[in-house]
Amino acid sequence: EELAAQALAVGLRAERTRYVDETDDHVGSEVAMLRA
Known part of the structure; x- marks a missing residue:
């Protein structure tokens, strides 16, 4: 919400x-996607 x-x-x-x-090989991620 803040982002x-x-x-x-x-x-x-x-x-x-x-x-x-x-x-x-990777711990995993949550990816925030922004659009212009």
């Missing part, structure tokens, strides 16, 4: 959050 508000303040729009699954 979406900050993005909107500078003219960006938050897209849905995407997730990268955990693997043997």
Whole structure:
């Protein structure tokens, strides 16, 4: 919510959050996507 508000303040729009699954080499991630 805070990131979406900050993005909107500078003219960006938050897209849905995407997730990268955990693997043997990567701990996994939650990725915030912004669109101009």
